[in-house]
Amino acid sequence: xxxxxxxxxxxQVASQLFKEKGYSAVSVRDIAEAMGIKAASxxxxxxxxxxxxxxxxxDLARNFTSGxxxxxxxELSPLQKIEKLIELHIDITVNYSxxxxxxxxxxxxxxxxxxxxxxxMREDYEENFRGIIREGIxxxxxxxxxxxxxxxxxxxxxxTLYIWYQKRGKLDVNVLKKDMxxxxxxxxx
Amino acid sequence: xxxxxxxxxxxQVASQLFKEKGYSAVSVRDIAEAMGIKAASxxxxxxxxxxxxxxxxxDLARNFTSGxxxxxxxELSPLQKIEKLIELHIDITVNYSxxxxxxxxxxxxxxxxxxxxxxxMREDYEENFRGIIREGIxxxxxxxxxxxxxxxxxxxxxxTLYIWYQKRGKLDVNVLKKDMxxxxxxxxx
DNA sequence: ATAATTAACTAACAAACGTTAGTTTTGTGT
DNA sequence: ACACAAAACTAACGTTTGTTAGTTAATTAT
Numbered sequence: 001x002x003x004x005x006x007x008x009x010x011x012q013v014a015s016q017l018f019k020e021k022g023y024s025a026v027s028v029r030d031i032a033e034a035m036g037i038k039a040a041s042x043x044x045x046x047x048x049x050x051x052x053x054x055x056x057x058x059d060l061a062r063n064f065t066s067g068x069x070x071x072x073x074x075e076l077s078p079l080q081k082i083e084k085l086i087e088l089h090i091d092i093t094v095n096y097s098x099x100x101x102x103x104x105x106x107x108x109x110x111x112x113x114x115x116x117x118x119x120x121m122r123e124d125y126e127e128n129f130r131g132i133i134r135e136g137i138x139x140x141x142x143x144x145x146x147x148x149x150x151x152x153x154x155x156x157x158x159x160t161l162y163i164w165y166q167k168r169g170k171l172d173v174n175v176l177k178k179d180m181x182x183x184x185x186x187x188x189x
Numbered sequence: 190x191x192x193x194x195x196x197x198x199x200x201q202v203a204s205q206l207f208k209e210k211g212y213s214a215v216s217v218r219d220i221a222e223a224m225g226i227k228a229a230s231x232x233x234x235x236x237x238x239x240x241x242x243x244x245x246x247x248d249l250a251r252n253f254t255s256g257x258x259x260x261x262x263x264e265l266s267p268l269q270k271i272e273k274l275i276e277l278h279i280d281i282t283v284n285y286s287x288x289x290x291x292x293x294x295x296x297x298x299x300x301x302x303x304x305x306x307x308x309x310m311r312e313d314y315e316e317n318f319r320g321i322i323r324e325g326i327x328x329x330x331x332x333x334x335x336x337x338x339x340x341x342x343x344x345x346x347x348x349t350l351y352i353w354y355q356k357r358g359k360l361d362v363n364v365l366k367k368d369m370x371x372x373x374x375x376x377x378x
Numbered sequence: 379a380t381a382a383t384t385a386a387c388t389a390a391c392a393a394a395c396g397t398t399a400g401t402t403t404t405g406t407g408t
Numbered sequence: 409a410c411a412c413a414a415a416a417c418t419a420a421c422g423t424t425t426g427t428t429a430g431t432t433a434a435t436t437a438t
Contacts, residue, residue, distance in 0.1 A: 006385075021297060024213035028426060040427080041386050049426065105294060108210060143376075148357055149368045156349040157342050164341045179338045187332075187376025195415075217396060229397080230416050238396065 007045040010035065014052045015098035023053055023106035054114045057107055060099040061121045063092060068128050078136030079185070082154070085129065086184060087177050089158035094173055097162040104159055126151065154184050196234040199224065203241045204287035212242055212295035243303045246296055249288045250310045252281060257317050267325030268374070271343070274318065275373060276366050278347035283362055286351040293348055315340065343373050 004012075013034050017026040028049050032039040046052060067088040071081050093100060107118055130151050136142035142150065157180075165176075193201075202223050206215040217238050221228040235241060256277040260270050282289060296307055319340050325331035331339065346369075354365075 022211055022213055022294070024211055025298065027424075029424085037385085038387065040388080040429095043427070044385055105211070109214065143371075145368055145372065148353075149365075149372055152350075152353045153346050153369075153372045156353070157345045160345040160349060161341075164337075164345070168337055176338075179334055180342075182332075183334065183338055183342045183376075185376055187372075187374055216394075218394085226415085227417065229399095229418080232397070233415055 005045075010042060010045055011052050011055055012098070015056055015102060018053075018056070018106060019098045019101040023102065023109050050111060053102060053106060053109060056099045056102045057110060057118060058114060060092070060096055060103050061118055063096070064088070064125055065121050067092075068125055072128060077141060078132045078139060079141045081132050082136070082185070083181050085132075086154070086158065086181050089161065090173065090177050090180065093158075093161045093165055097166060100159075100162045104162075126155070129155065157184060194234075199231060199234055200241050200244055201287070204245055204291060207242075207245070207295060208287045208290035212291065212298050239300060242291060242295060242298060245288045245291045246299060246307060247303060249281070249285055249292050250307055252285070253277075253314055254310050256281075257314055261317060266330060267321045267328060268330045270321050271325070271374070272370050274321075275343070275347065275370050278350065279362065279366050279369065282347075282350045282354055286355060289348075289351045293351075315344070318344065346373060 010031065014026070014031045017030055017034060027039075028042055029039040031052075032042055035042075068085070071084045071088070074081065074084070076084065107115075107122075110118055130147055133142060133147045133150050137144050137147065161180075199220065203215070203220045206219055206223060216228075217231055218228040220241075221231055224231075257274070260273045260277070263270065263273070265273065296304075296311075299307055319336055322331060322336045322339050326333050326336065350369075
């Protein structure tokens with residue numbers, strides 16, 4: 001039962017092109033050509049070029065949001081929660097690296113309500129993450145540094161992992177998780 | 190003696206727009222409007238839109254390259270060299286954040302020889318950084334983990350610092366350097 | 379076999395794109 | 409006041425952009 005609709009195919013092909021050149025530099029004719037059809041034919045399946053971006057980014061953003069919600073429900077220490085979040089990011093990186101590229105680089109090209117709800121989700125996600133770090137500091141599990149520096153250092157690494165993961169040929173996900181947790185939490189020294 | 194030529198003004202204005210929307214999503218008419226002139230007038234000062242991108246990115250890339258060269262010449266331990274490199278990135282982030290955005294996000298829109306020499310500089314830079322990490326591991330100063338994970342974790346944080354630095358209103362550069370070095374080298378635990 | 383649906387096609391649109399040519403305005407030094 | 413250079417202008421160019429309309433071919437359901 002492999003049901004990939006034509007629309008999903010288009011979105012997938014488009015996401016690969018977006019990853020390479022960015023949303024604005026990819027024309028609908030580029031997408032069509034990559035699928036071996038004419039540009040106009042795309043519009044039997046999609047409403048607009050915008051819709052592709054919207055689906056790509058918002059679906060993934062909801063993915064992050066629900067992942068965060070699940071972690072927050074668990075009865076874990078702050079440090080263990082951060083570990084879970086690192087694993088969440090890595091899982092998403094491995095499975096949705098193209099959508100992740102769009103989310104990272106092209107979110108500002110969303111329009112109207114889409115842009116608003118994305119920004120909101122992103123803000124909430126970061127705020128939740130920050131809360132976990134604060135709690136970790138309060139409990140003495142995390143160094144008493146400005147939470148913002150810690151949050152940023154972890155998030156920026158996780159967010160750009162997709163660039164690096166494809167380059168360094170698919171190493172084992174579980175090894176990667178272990179190493180990332182070690183480096184991000186305990187440093188390199 | 191403040192000599193900012195008109196060309197430099199254009200490049201600076203353009204870089205701010207590129208930072209917000211990316212090279213491809215900014216038209217020469219956008220740039221002109223931001224300067225209060227007509228698009229055609231830009232061409233009294235620049236050769237092409239491409240030239241703006243080229244100047245922005247390659248100048249900065251050479252900046253990184255020479256910074257790395259200086260660090261390599263110093264008689265320092267690997268760990269101290271990494272500290273210097275972190276400081277180099279932070280200095281560049283503070284002073285050239287717009288060009289840094291272009292370098293990070295729009296380098297793939299360089300053409301011909303520019304693209305080749307950028308890619309080469311970037312590769313060399315990373316290879317030098319990797320060498321320092323390897324040496325640190327050899328000397329037992331750095332944890333014996335895959336150098337690639339360490340390199341990536343540090344570089345991705347430093348490369349995206351510009352996004353975060355502007356948002357969290359200009360905190361003191363020296364404090365930032367200290368905190369970044371601490372977090373990146375010694376972790377958060 | 380026929381009807382209905384799906385998905386491709388050609389042709390064209392108005393708008394926006396980077397850029398060129400030729401001209402006029404603005405500012406500076408003599 | 410005049411000459412010269414710098415920097416703006418208007419007008420237009422050929423392309424490319426996202427998208428629509430209308431039509432045809434291919435597939436599936438009855």
